[in-house]
Amino acid sequence: MKLSVAIATFNEERNIKSCLESIYGWADEIIIIDGSSTDNTVEIAKKFKKAKVYIFGNPSIFHVNKQKAIDKCGGDWILQLDADEVVTPELKNEILKAVNQQSISYFYLPRKNILLGRWMKKGGLYPDYVIRLFKKGKGRFPCKDVHEQIEIEGTAGHLKNELIHNSYPTFSEYIRKANIYTSLTAQRFKEEKLKIDIFTTLLYIIIVPVRTFLSLYFRHLGILDGFPGFVWAFFSASHYPIAYIKYWEKIRKSNRITKQGESR
Numbered sequence: 001m002k003l004s005v006a007i008a009t010f011n012e013e014r015n016i017k018s019c020l021e022s023i024y025g026w027a028d029e030i031i032i033i034d035g036s037s038t039d040n041t042v043e044i045a046k047k048f049k050k051a052k053v054y055i056f057g058n059p060s061i062f063h064v065n066k067q068k069a070i071d072k073c074g075g076d077w078i079l080q081l082d083a084d085e086v087v088t089p090e091l092k093n094e095i096l097k098a099v100n101q102q103s104i105s106y107f108y109l110p111r112k113n114i115l116l117g118r119w120m121k122k123g124g125l126y127p128d129y130v131i132r133l134f135k136k137g138k139g140r141f142p143c144k145d146v147h148e149q150i151e152i153e154g155t156a157g158h159l160k161n162e163l164i165h166n167s168y169p170t171f172s173e174y175i176r177k178a179n180i181y182t183s184l185t186a187q188r189f190k191e192e193k194l195k196i197d198i199f200t201t202l203l204y205i206i207i208v209p210v211r212t213f214l215s216l217y218f219r220h221l222g223i224l225d226g227f228p229g230f231v232w233a234f235f236s237a238s239h240y241p242i243a244y245i246k247y248w249e250k251i252r253k254s255n256r257i258t259k260q261g262e263s264r
Contacts, residue, residue: 001075001076001077001099001100002028002029002074002075002076002077003026003027003028003029003075003076003077003078003079003095003096003099004027004028004029004030004031004073004074004075004077004078004079004136005023005027005029005030005031005073005078005079005080005081006031006033006066006069006070006072006073006078006079006080006081007019007030007031007032007033007069007080007081007082007083008032008033008034008035008062008065008066008068008069008082008083009032009033009034009035009037009041009045009083010034010035010036010037010041010058010062010065011037011038011039011041012037012039012041012083012084013037013039013040013041013044014169015083015084015166016041016044016045016083017044018086018166019081019082019083019084019085019086020044020045020048020051022086022087022088022092023079023081023087023092024048024050026092026096027050027079028075029050029052029073029074029075030048030050030051030052031051031052031054031069031072031073032045032051032052032053032054032069033054033056033065033066033068033069033072034053034054034055034056034065035056035057035058035059035062035065036055036056036057036058041083042055052072054068054072056068060146060184060187061143061144061145061146061184062146063141063142063143063146063148064141064143066080066141067140067141067143070139070140070141073136074136075136076099076135076136077099077133077134077135077136078133078134078135078136078139079095079132079133080132080133080134080139080150081132081163082165084165084166084167085111085163085164085165085166086163086164086166087163087164088161088162088163088164090161091109091159091161091162091163093161094159094160094161095133095159098133098157098159099133101157103155104154104155104156104157105134105135105138105152105153105154105155105156106131106133106134106135106138106139106152106154106155106156106157107131107132107133107134107156107157107158107159108129108130108131108156108157108158108159109129109130109131109132109133109159109162109163110126110127110128110129110159110160110161110162110163111126111127111128111129111130111162111163111164111165112126112162112163112164112165113125113126113128113165113167114164114165114166114167114168114169115167115168115174115228115231115232116168116169116170116171116174116227116228116231117169117228118225118226118228120222120225120228120229120232121224121225122220122221122222122223122224122225122229123216123217123220123221123222123225123229123232123233124215124216124220124222125232127162128165129158130163131149131150131152131156132163133159134150134152134154135154138152138153138154139151139152139153145184145188146180146181146184146185147181171231174231174235178235178238178239178242181239182239182242182243182246183243183246185239185240185243185247186243186244186246186247186250187250189243189244189247190247190250190251194247196247196248196251200244201244204240204241204243204244205241205244208237208240208241209237209238209239209240209241210237212233212236212237212239212240213233213234213236213237216232216233216236216237217229217230217233217234
């Protein structure tokens with residue numbers, strides 16, 4: 001069975017080398033869709049001779065480029081990776097065996113999420129099963145939402161060895177990504193024409209964040225992951241209040257522009 005690896009990148013010069021080294025030499029094909037990176041991502045990727053690098057724009061919903069990478073894959077099986085993920089030797093061996101199982105259409109892979117240098121074992125972050133290995137034609141991203149999962153069909157299997165996910169090596173990187181995600185949620189609120197009133201304000205400013213924090217920090221035992229566990233619970237809880245305030249700003253600005261136009 002021929003195995004293709006699909007990767008979408010944007011300004012991943014700190015991660016892409018480790019990712020490619022972990023799959024180089026045993027994957028039959030590597031497809032990289034780069035979203036016009038402004039750093040050295042493309043230059044680093046092109047040093048890996050098997051990697052086919054294509055440059056496109058950088059859409060707000062990054063899954064658009066992930067799907068472009070999947071579409072260009074010619075293998076019987078596709079391993080979809082993010083640039084900040086690394087395949088261990090143990091997982092590599094398991095993948096090579098898995099692609100010869102004709103009765104399975106796709107596999108869930110467990111992930112080790114690394115936050116601020118710590119493997120997050122609690123807080124709902126482990127084992128964090130994700131669908132990453134599937135037969136060509138069986139999986140597709142809807143490309144409608146930043147948090148969506150791949151749409152898949154067929155019979156599922158589970159692998160045992162973990163994919164290493166160096167998601168947030170620094171707090172600055174965490175904040176950068178959080179800013180992107182909250183802006184996308186604010187845009188979704190706008191598209192859904194969410195009504196701003198006392199009920200939605202209480203829901204997204206108080207109820208949802210408190211419920212989220214208590215769930216991640218206590219119910220899912222994020223407290224056992226030390227300070228990074230608190231950071232994860234606190235800023236996950238902050239997602240919807242920040243998104244709601246950004247949405248309120250959008251509406252306020254839109255209303256102000258409309259009033260100015262009417263007064264002319």
